[in-house]
Amino acid sequence: MSAMTRLLRQLNYDLLIFRRNPAGSFFTVILPLIFLVLFTSIFGNETLENGAKVATLYVPGILTLAIASATLVNPAITMTTRRERGVLKRVRSTPIPPWVFVLSQALSGFVIAAFMTVVITLIGRVFYGVELQWETLPNLVISLLIGSAAFSAIGLAMTTIIPSEDAAPAVTNAIMLPLYFISGVFVPSTTTPGWVDAVGNLFPVSHLNQALQESYDPFADGPAWPWNHWLVIALWGLVAAAVVLKSFRWTPNR
Amino acid sequence: MQYLGGRRSRNILGGRHFVVARRLDRPGFPTRACLSALVRATVRELLRKVGPVTLAIAVHDLHMHYGDFTAVDGIDLEVEHGEVLAFLGSNGAGKTTTIEILEGFRKRTSGTVEVLGFDPEVAPLSWRERIGIVLQESEPVPELTAGEAVFMQAGYYTSPRDPVETLELVGLATSADQRTRKLSGGQKRRLDLALALVGDPDLVFLDEPTTGFDPSARRESWGMIEALRDLGKTVLLTTHYMDEAEQLADRIVVIGAGKVVARGTADDLAAQVNATTRISWRPKLTDAQPPSGLGAQIDPATGIARIDTDDSLVVLHQLTNWATETGVQLPELNVARPTLEDVYLQLTEGTGR
Numbered sequence: 001m002s003a004m005t006r007l008l009r010q011l012n013y014d015l016l017i018f019r020r021n022p023a024g025s026f027f028t029v030i031l032p033l034i035f036l037v038l039f040t041s042i043f044g045n046e047t048l049e050n051g052a053k054v055a056t057l058y059v060p061g062i063l064t065l066a067i068a069s070a071t072l073v074n075p076a077i078t079m080t081t082r083r084e085r086g087v088l089k090r091v092r093s094t095p096i097p098p099w100v101f102v103l104s105q106a107l108s109g110f111v112i113a114a115f116m117t118v119v120i121t122l123i124g125r126v127f128y129g130v131e132l133q134w135e136t137l138p139n140l141v142i143s144l145l146i147g148s149a150a151f152s153a154i155g156l157a158m159t160t161i162i163p164s165e166d167a168a169p170a171v172t173n174a175i176m177l178p179l180y181f182i183s184g185v186f187v188p189s190t191t192t193p194g195w196v197d198a199v200g201n202l203f204p205v206s207h208l209n210q211a212l213q214e215s216y217d218p219f220a221d222g223p224a225w226p227w228n229h230w231l232v233i234a235l236w237g238l239v240a241a242a243v244v245l246k247s248f249r250w251t252p253n254r
Numbered sequence: 255m256q257y258l259g260g261r262r263s264r265n266i267l268g269g270r271h272f273v274v275a276r277r278l279d280r281p282g283f284p285t286r287a288c289l290s291a292l293v294r295a296t297v298r299e300l301l302r303k304v305g306p307v308t309l310a311i312a313v314h315d316l317h318m319h320y321g322d323f324t325a326v327d328g329i330d331l332e333v334e335h336g337e338v339l340a341f342l343g344s345n346g347a348g349k350t351t352t353i354e355i356l357e358g359f360r361k362r363t364s365g366t367v368e369v370l371g372f373d374p375e376v377a378p379l380s381w382r383e384r385i386g387i388v389l390q391e392s393e394p395v396p397e398l399t400a401g402e403a404v405f406m407q408a409g410y411y412t413s414p415r416d417p418v419e420t421l422e423l424v425g426l427a428t429s430a431d432q433r434t435r436k437l438s439g440g441q442k443r444r445l446d447l448a449l450a451l452v453g454d455p456d457l458v459f460l461d462e463p464t465t466g467f468d469p470s471a472r473r474e475s476w477g478m479i480e481a482l483r484d485l486g487k488t489v490l491l492t493t494h495y496m497d498e499a500e501q502l503a504d505r506i507v508v509i510g511a512g513k514v515v516a517r518g519t520a521d522d523l524a525a526q527v528n529a530t531t532r533i534s535w536r537p538k539l540t541d542a543q544p545p546s547g548l549g550a551q552i553d554p555a556t557g558i559a560r561i562d563t564d565d566s567l568v569v570l571h572q573l574t575n576w577a578t579e580t581g582v583q584l585p586e587l588n589v590a591r592p593t594l595e596d597v598y599l600q601l602t603e604g605t606g607r
Contacts, residue, residue, distance in 0.1 A: 006409065013398070013406050020397035086392025093357065093389070094410035094453065095382040251359060252391075 006100050007107070014108035017078075024074045028112060032066040035186075036123065045128055052218045055128035059120060060212035061185040064147075066116035068180075068205060071109035071148045072155040073172050079105065080159045080168040088250040098250070106152035113148050132216060135223050139215035146230050147208045150237025154204070157240035160247040179205045184213075204236040308371070310335045310457050310488040311356060316365035318351050318512075325351045327512035328365075333490055335456070338483055340503035341492040344602065348512040349492040350390070353461050356490070357387055370457055383411055386455035386487075388446050390462050394434035400441070401430035404448050411453040424448045424478060440471050447478055451485075458482055460491035464498060476501055496598045510602035523601065524591075531566035531591060533573065534558050535584040542580050548573060558586075 018024055039058045046054050082088050091101055117140070124130035132140070155172075162171045180186055182196050183206035200206040207229040214226045311333035318326035326348045333339045343349045354360040355367060358374035358381075367373055372381045394403045404421055408414035421427045424444040429437060434445060443463070450458060463479065464472045479502050482489050493499055499506045500520040508516040508523065516523055537552070537559050544550045544559070548569060552559045563569045566589060577584050 009409050010406075013402070016402075017395060017397040082395070086389050087395055089359070089389055090387070090392055090407075090449065091410075092359070093382060093385070093387040094407065095379045095412070096410040097379060 003097065003100055006096060007104055010096075010101060010104035011107050011111070014104050015111060018074070018108060018112060021078075024078065028066065028069040028074050029116065032062050032069065032116065032120065033123070035065065036062045036120065039186075040128055047129075050219070053129045055124060056130050056216055056218055057188045057213070059124040059128070059130045060216045061188070061209055063117060063120050063212050064183070064185050064205060064209040065180060066120060067113045067144065067147050067208065068151055068176060070112040070116060071106070072151040072158075073176055074112075074155075075105055075109050075152060076155040076158040076162070076172045077168040079156060080162045081165045083159065083249060084165040084252045086252055089252065092250045102156065105156075106149070109152050109155075110145075110148040113144060117144055130216065131218050133218070133220055136215045136217060136220050138223050139211065139226065142230070143208065143211040143215060143226070146233050146237075147204075147211075150204060150233045150240070151208075153237045153240035153244060156248060157243040160243060160249065163253055176205075179203055182206070184209050201232075204233045207232045308335070309333060309368070310337070310370060311490065312366075312368045313352075313356070314366045316352065316355065316367060317363045318348070318355065318360070319363045325512055326355075326362075329509065329512070329514055331507060331514075333488060335488050336486055337505065338479075338489040338491070338503050340499035340506045341490065341509065342494065342496065342499045342506050342598065343492075343509040344494050347494075347509045347602075349494075349509065350461060352509075353459055353490065353492055357385070357459055358382075380412075383413075383453060384456045386450035386453055386458040388450045388458070388460045388463060390465070392446065394437075394442065394445055394449070396433065396435035399431050399433055400426050400437060400445050400448075403434055403445065404430075404452050407449045408452045413454065414452050415454045417452055420448050420452045423451065423481070439467075440474060443467075443471070443475060444478065451482075455487065457488045457490070460489060462492055462494070464493070464495070472498070508598065508601050516601045523598075526601070531564070531589060532560055532562050532596075533566065533570060533587075533589050534560040535587045538583070538585075541582045544573065544576055544582075548576075 018028075036055075036058060039062075040055050043058075044054060048054065079088070092098065121130075121132055121140075125132065158172060158175070159168075162168050179200070182192070182200035183203065184192070184197075184200065185205065197206075211226040211229040211233070214220070214224050214229075217224070309332050311331060313329060313331035316326055316329040316331075317324070329348070329352060331352075341349050341353065351360065355362045356369050356374060358369075358377060361375055367375075369377070370381065370384050372378075374381075394400070395406075398406065401417070401421060404417045408417045408420075418427070418430075421430050424447050426441060426444050426448060429441055432441075434442070437445060460479065464475045467475065476498070479489065479491070483502075489502075491502065503520075505517065505519055506523060507514055516526055518526075536557060548561055549563075550559050550561045561569055561573070570589065573584070576582070
């Protein structure tokens with residue numbers, strides 16, 4: 001049996017497990033959509049002087065939230081839980097190559113993130129008049145790819161500092177929630193003080209958000225390549241991958 | 255009885271006859287298992303005559319240190335193909351450390367280890383095709399059904415057992431559509447076993463398979479482990495229950511403080527303890543002391559007097575003579591062989607763990 005067959009088979013199971021996990025599905029699929037509806041209801045969706053809709057600012061932020069949830073938060077919690085319950089140890093006791101198992105987890109996060117990208121883009125277009133131009137579509141796809149890959153690595157790296165199953169949601173949210181706020185995900189960065197932006201810019205969430213904002217730019221007259229943002233995200237991903245290779249554990253802490 | 259090393263016995267089937275005979279004596283023991291043990295023992299003896307014996311597990315002078323702490327202190331171990339071996343010791347004796355080294359989850363400090371012909375530290379992934387592990391306190395994936403969990407696990411192996419048949423084997427066929435988090439404790443353990451067996455391993459590790467079980471769940475687990483014997487699997491199980499080791503294993507290796515303190519069949523172990531019979535009674539405080547020649551000792555905690563002896567008839571005769579002559583009653587008079595629990599405690603005495 002080829003490694004590819006094994007990978008696809010495991011991916012199938014990982015997606016099945018995700019669909020059946022109420023917490024994971026809610027925070028990744030439902031909550032971002034609720035936020036999108038809430039934001040446009042609370043802050044309104046006027047048409048600005050330049051003709052763009054206000055929701056053009058919300059959609060990329062919500063998308064950042066969904067991608068981070070699908071590829072970072074959810075896998076970090078899932079993998080910690082599996083480690084502490086001995087599921088990972090059992091996987092290691094079988095002849096399946098470890099990378100197949102890890103890559104499948106990352107791919108399932110990517111599939112969910114891609115699904116959410118399509119859903120949020122469609123909702124933004126149909127209900128809130130947020131236009132996505134063909135010229136900037138490649139930006140969106142590349143940002144999704146780079147973001148998913150890097151965030152998957154960061155999520156796995158986070159499991160190395162999470163001591164227990166109970167601590168997993170607490171630790172990941174304690175790190176991610178403040179990051180969302182200082183990265184322009186909930187509050188557009190045009191309204192935040194400069195030092196907040198400066199701190200936010202140290203971390204990859206802000207850069208994914210900015211890259212996505214560029215791909216939703218309604219006035220883009222050609223594809224823009226947000227190299228600087230991609231570079232920062234990729235660097236974070238590489239550092240995280242190094243941490244994973246060095247410190248990822250398959251056996252429970254207890 | 256020369257069946258200690260497990261490698262050679264002077265007369266063909268010598269050791270095996272003994273084990274089988276002992277098991278047949280035991281009431282309630284399934285005859286099928288006895289016969290299959292006999293058949294496999296015969297086959298093994300024949301194979302031994304044809305060529306050199308390859309061992310399923312060979313461990314020599316195994317050491318494991320954590321800083322200043324010595325968890326395993328020079329263990330030797332040999333397990334034959336098709337044998338059920340119990341690794342018996344109290345908590346902290348070094349059982350789990352040793353089994354995790356054999357499973358390839360832990361790097362040893364020193365010593366040689368061969369499991370199915372490979373050093374677990376450097377064994378290729380294909381080595382794991384032949385090994386099944388029932389992990390202590392491992393949970394199945396809660397979102398999957400029992401059947402899905404077994405099918406997923408089967409997909410990890412090149413030539414697995416039929417998952418449906420494996421579910422039937424452990425008695426989970428009717429619960430295959432249940433989510434694993436809805437399974438009862440006993441059903442979860444059955445699932446653990448199904449997951450360990452679905453790769454069709456030659457060697458199965460069971461780390462404390464019944465710790466924390468109620469008596470009926472233990473009996474049930476024992477039945478399943480007996481079924482492994484019928485399948486011809488080599489089994490290494492760790493336990494801190496003497497009765498479990500006696501019930502399930504062909505041979506027992508007792509460890510204390512990281513060292514092997516005794517090994518052999520349950521009867522071999524019993525024979526290693528000096529006293530074969532214990533006479534006990536509960537004397538009144540006002541009673542006269544029995545003659546010192548009898549060697550009676552009174553346990554200060556329980557107030558029970560006891561005499562350990564190899565010559566129970568003579569001692570009992572002297573004791574009852576003395577009692578009738580002095581008019582002393584011997585309430586709760588009891589004559590018994592020491593239990594294997596006593597044997598175990600005596601063997602591990604002084605090791606501290």
